[in-house]
Amino acid sequence: MVSSSAFDSDDDFIFGVDLSNLDVSEIVDEGISSFIHEEESSQSYQKPDYSSRITNLLSTTTRFPVLETPVTQLQFDNLFSWATSIGAELDGIACVEDIYGGRGLAARQKFVVGDMLAILPRELRIGQTVACKHLGIPSDTPDLSALSMFLLDLASSEESEEKFLHYARCLPKFGSNGLFQSDEDDDHYDAFGEEYTEAIKAIRSQAKSCKDYIYEVLIGESPLEDQAPTIPLLWAISMVQTRTHGFGSNRGRWLTPIFDFANHSPNPNSKLEGDSDGRLVLRALKAIDANEDITIDYQVPDDSKLRATYGFSLLHAPRNTV
Numbered sequence: 001m002v003s004s005s006a007f008d009s010d011d012d013f014i015f016g017v018d019l020s021n022l023d024v025s026e027i028v029d030e031g032i033s034s035f036i037h038e039e040e041s042s043q044s045y046q047k048p049d050y051s052s053r054i055t056n057l058l059s060t061t062t063r064f065p066v067l068e069t070p071v072t073q074l075q076f077d078n079l080f081s082w083a084t085s086i087g088a089e090l091d092g093i094a095c096v097e098d099i100y101g102g103r104g105l106a107a108r109q110k111f112v113v114g115d116m117l118a119i120l121p122r123e124l125r126i127g128q129t130v131a132c133k134h135l136g137i138p139s140d141t142p143d144l145s146a147l148s149m150f151l152l153d154l155a156s157s158e159e160s161e162e163k164f165l166h167y168a169r170c171l172p173k174f175g176s177n178g179l180f181q182s183d184e185d186d187d188h189y190d191a192f193g194e195e196y197t198e199a200i201k202a203i204r205s206q207a208k209s210c211k212d213y214i215y216e217v218l219i220g221e222s223p224l225e226d227q228a229p230t231i232p233l234l235w236a237i238s239m240v241q242t243r244t245h246g247f248g249s250n251r252g253r254w255l256t257p258i259f260d261f262a263n264h265s266p267n268p269n270s271k272l273e274g275d276s277d278g279r280l281v282l283r284a285l286k287a288i289d290a291n292e293d294i295t296i297d298y299q300v301p302d303d304s305k306l307r308a309t310y311g312f313s314l315l316h317a318p319r320n321t322v
């Protein structure tokens, strides 16, 4: 049986700053899904209701419309409108193409030090409680497993009314961290020191534990020894690894739609704060010009872990550029 501990057992990963005031309780909309886990009442053992749903999501025949649809500006416009309708304050920021081949946040106006750039209400944070409730899975499902299956469920959805679907539609279609690194990339980074090799191993081991938990506990069947996670599951795990903020006393992990498009800088112009209403606030650390990229510090001091967890290094160029 695999461990049910939260997915960050060490305290190396913090993504975001000064969230100590944040009220981390989650708002769970009871109408979030038609699939609500019912109390087990039967005397004889039956597979739980969620087992077939999880099995379907992992089967290779399942379609993933969100993963098959290119991201367009319209989808970002829809995401921003939807988030605003729920209480987000986003007038000062936009999601734009970045210099790394993905998307990042940029300022739409000038800000001075201390200004609030944007606010995300807690209804828009996705943590373990929301994910478990949505899927009808036990509330003690570890956050990496719960959030990965949550994203996979959204990715398979065509239901336009599904909450958070606007968010899922804007996510990158490919994972870019250590889970997707080729053997050649492994060799390239191995040459920079054992810590790079170990960091990649750790991030893959995290993904393996997550996959094992999903099969053994949620589905109730051991995966074959050499059974690799399916590509969509790897995508989902990698999204959670690269896009969650860890905060709160129990160090739970949270997806923070829109704010998770902020790229990293060791010398950032912004930071994330929590407030006592459970909102997340993006605040200027420096004067910021209109159209300037908004960056935060992911707070991963070790370059090998940055490379493994987020897929980029500040110290060593990628293999294909050297």
Ligand SMILES: C[S@@+](CC[C@H](N)C(=O)[O-])C[C@H]1O[C@@H](n2cnc3c(N)ncnc32)[C@H](O)[C@@H]1O
Pocket (backbone or CB within 6 Å): 098, 100, 101, 102, 103, 104, 172, 176, 177, 242, 243, 260, 261, 262, 263, 264, 265, 309, 310, 311, 312
């Ligand atoms: C939280 S997401 C940020 C949004 C992301 N750029 C996107 O397109 O969705 C983290 C990912 O952004 C990219 N990224 C963030 N900061 C970067 C940096 N300084 N250099 C290179 N890539 C970066 C990496 O792919 C990383 O895994």
